[in-house]
Structures are given as C-alpha cells and as structure tokens.
Amino acid sequence: MPTRTAQLLLALILLAAAGGAATACDSGRGAQPRTPRHNPVAEARARQVAEAWEGSEAARAWRKGYYPIGEAVQLPEDAFHDEADKQAHESRNFALRGRLPTAARKNGLVRWQSGGSLTLPLMEAQQAYEVVTRGGGKGPQLPVTGAKLGEMTLATSRGPATVPAWLFTVDGYDTPLKRAAVRPSEPPTPPIEPFAEGSSATLQALRQLVGTARDGRSVTVAAAHGACDDGPAVDVLETGGSVLLSASVVGTKDGPCTGQLLSERLTVKPDRPLGDRVLLDAFTGRPAAYGRP
Structure with missing residues (x-):
C-alpha cells in the first residue's frame, strides 16, 4: 500500500493535471495557520523565488496589470x-x-x-x-x-x-x-521554473488565494493535505517587493493511509501590509492565483 507522503504527492499531481476537476473537501474559514517546522528546503526555495522576481520583467508587468484578488x-x-x-x-x-x-x-x-x-x-x-x-x-x-x-x-x-x-x-x-465587465490581464511569464525536488511534505503548491483583508494585513489561502497528517502549514517570507507563501504539511508519517485529498483555509499575517507587493507561491514561482483552484 502506498505511503501517506507518496499518496498525497500523487493526489496533488492528479489534481493539477485535471485542472482542478478533482474533488477535495475544503474545511475551515480562515483558521490561523499551524507553525511550520523549520524547513530549510522551503526557506531556500522562497528566497530563490524572491530573488528571481526582484527587478524582473515579470514584476514590472505585474505592477502595470489588472489582477483582481476579490470576487468579480x-x-x-x-x-x-x-x-x-x-x-x-x-x-x-x-x-x-x-x-x-x-x-x-x-x-x-x-x-x-x-x-x-x-x-x-x-x-x-x-x-x-x-x-x-x-x-x-x-x-x-x-x-x-x-x-x-x-x-x-x-x-x-x-x-x-x-x-x-x-x-x-x-x-x-x-x-x-x-x-x-473586463477580464484580468494576461499573467506574466514567471522568471523561475516550478519547484521540482523534494516530497509534498517538504513543499507543495497552494490550492488557491481565497482573499486579502481590506487593509492588506492578512491573506487567506486554501492549502492541501492528506487524511493522515496534522494538516497544512503556510510560512511567510517578506521582501521589499514580494511576499512569499510556502505551503507544507505537518505531522506526516510513513505508513498505510487512504488516498484522500483535503483542503483547509488558513489566514496568514505579514509583518506589514501587502500593499503593491506581489504575493507569490514559493512552489510554483507564480503569483498566488485567486478564485477556484
């Protein structure tokens, strides 16, 4: 029987391939996030993404475009x-x-x-x-x-x-x-490739950006996890031009588990308001996508 980590990684891959057609249970209404374990791989990846975006053509295009982060x-x-x-x-x-x-x-x-x-x-x-x-x-x-x-x-x-x-x-x-009555601008091509190494417990893609507070002091996202772990966690890395969100799963152990994919909403609070800084998913290297996954 597949291990819990392997099944979660497979479920995330299938969800991405299906363009969000797979069904996942979305629990919680912006609960406070769990504290991630020290994750040097995720931290290094977040800094790498932040450096790639800093001063990039993608960042300039993003700040000139129309990208809703609220319900249309x-x-x-x-x-x-x-x-x-x-x-x-x-x-x-x-x-x-x-x-x-x-x-x-x-x-x-x-x-x-x-x-x-x-x-x-x-x-x-x-x-x-x-x-x-x-x-x-x-x-x-x-x-x-x-x-x-x-x-x-x-x-x-x-x-x-x-x-x-x-x-x-x-x-x-x-x-x-x-x-x-207007559609969002075409997203810019990110200046970095998606994360390609490590297990889903180390770093994973966010499911979606649910919304941001009016004052920009909090961000609510949906993150995926499996049926046999303690749930997802989202870490934040801030720079002058971006806010990096690194999603992971805590409390995972190897062993038999059902292949269930769950989703939970978490609210994270940057040290200062988001402002016009680009909100990035550390796994994909892209701006966090608002709306349905």
Missing part, C-alpha cells in the same frame, strides 16, 4: 430574500427573462484609488451573464430581467480599483447583481 461578482445589497434564492445563487441557476444589451463601446477603463488607470476590452453583457450562470438546472431559479453598464469597486493586486461592470436586474431585488 457582487450580490444585491438585500440578498437573499429566502433560502430558495440563496440555493439558486449557490447553484448558479439563473433564468434570463429579458434581452441583454450590447456594449456601446469596445473598451473600458480601470481606475485605481492610488492613482493610475488601464484601458481593457469590455466583455459583452451576454458573455458576463454566461460566466455568472450555468442556467437550465433543476430547482429554484433567480430571474434576470435586464442589464446596464455601470461600475463596481474591486480589490486588486494594486489596491482597490473602480472597474466597468454589468449591472444585472434580478427580479424582486432593489439593487443589481454586479459582474466585472
């Missing part, structure tokens, strides 16, 4: 009226009961509160609607009766920004459901 969909202010509407949203079961407009212009402007702006192509209302809904499912539905182009405020890697948004009218609600 914002619910009506009075959501939800009942359990059926909540269920409809959670299953993304919307029903179009009207016609959606086309954009009067091709581009939209992203404006940062700290200064600076970026012009990006606008997404048509129909495209935005198709991102929001799966549609046609059984059970309760939320009727959408129309939409208009407006704005919303969204957390990004460069701080809060005002972005173009499609404001969808939902039957029975006084305020709209908002969906950002």
Whole structure:
C-alpha cells in the first residue's frame, strides 16, 4: 500500500493535471495557520523565488496589470430574500427573462484609488451573464430581467480599483447583481521554473488565494493535505517587493493511509501590509492565483 507522503504527492499531481476537476473537501474559514517546522528546503526555495522576481520583467508587468484578488461578482445589497434564492445563487441557476444589451463601446477603463488607470476590452453583457450562470438546472431559479453598464469597486493586486461592470436586474431585488465587465490581464511569464525536488511534505503548491483583508494585513489561502497528517502549514517570507507563501504539511508519517485529498483555509499575517507587493507561491514561482483552484 502506498505511503501517506507518496499518496498525497500523487493526489496533488492528479489534481493539477485535471485542472482542478478533482474533488477535495475544503474545511475551515480562515483558521490561523499551524507553525511550520523549520524547513530549510522551503526557506531556500522562497528566497530563490524572491530573488528571481526582484527587478524582473515579470514584476514590472505585474505592477502595470489588472489582477483582481476579490470576487468579480457582487450580490444585491438585500440578498437573499429566502433560502430558495440563496440555493439558486449557490447553484448558479439563473433564468434570463429579458434581452441583454450590447456594449456601446469596445473598451473600458480601470481606475485605481492610488492613482493610475488601464484601458481593457469590455466583455459583452451576454458573455458576463454566461460566466455568472450555468442556467437550465433543476430547482429554484433567480430571474434576470435586464442589464446596464455601470461600475463596481474591486480589490486588486494594486489596491482597490473602480472597474466597468454589468449591472444585472434580478427580479424582486432593489439593487443589481454586479459582474466585472473586463477580464484580468494576461499573467506574466514567471522568471523561475516550478519547484521540482523534494516530497509534498517538504513543499507543495497552494490550492488557491481565497482573499486579502481590506487593509492588506492578512491573506487567506486554501492549502492541501492528506487524511493522515496534522494538516497544512503556510510560512511567510517578506521582501521589499514580494511576499512569499510556502505551503507544507505537518505531522506526516510513513505508513498505510487512504488516498484522500483535503483542503483547509488558513489566514496568514505579514509583518506589514501587502500593499503593491506581489504575493507569490514559493512552489510554483507564480503569483498566488485567486478564485477556484
């Protein structure tokens, strides 16, 4: 029977290969992270990634781009009226009961509160609607009766920004459901290859970036672990231009174990606010990815 460490590593590889199609149990709502054991391999890797990004073309491109680190969909202010509407949203079961407009212009402007702006192509209302809904499912539905182009405020890697948004009218609600009408910039090519040595207990990839606090003083991530360990841990290394997150598993022992892949949310707190520093996954050498794994 495979060892616990080998099974966890295999599960992570299969999850990556399936593009997140594998199912993992996500437990916890931003629990405080366990203290990682001294891990010289992970620490050395984090410093290597930080040095590679420092002053790189990738870092310059990242600071010029539009990279949301907050949810691109914002619910009506009075959501939800009942359990059926909540269920409809959670299953993304919307029903179009009207016609959606086309954009009067091709581009939209992203404006940062700290200064600076970026012009990006606008997404048509129909495209935005198709991102929001799966549609046609059984059970309760939320009727959408129309939409208009407006704005919303969204957390990004460069701080809060005002972005173009499609404001969808939902039957029975006084305020709209908002969906950002511009897509994120293309991520830059990282200046370093992914980590290729060691076991999954030594260093592993983060599953996803869940979100950051408004003041930038805490970051919540989802990290994977197995069924026969003490759970994941996330260590932090800070530099002037980046914050490195190194995920690992604690309490692992060799021996028979089920091949179950679990996910847990952990909240880490840098010594100072994140600001415009790039948040990096030490394993992949890439910016931590926001949203679904």
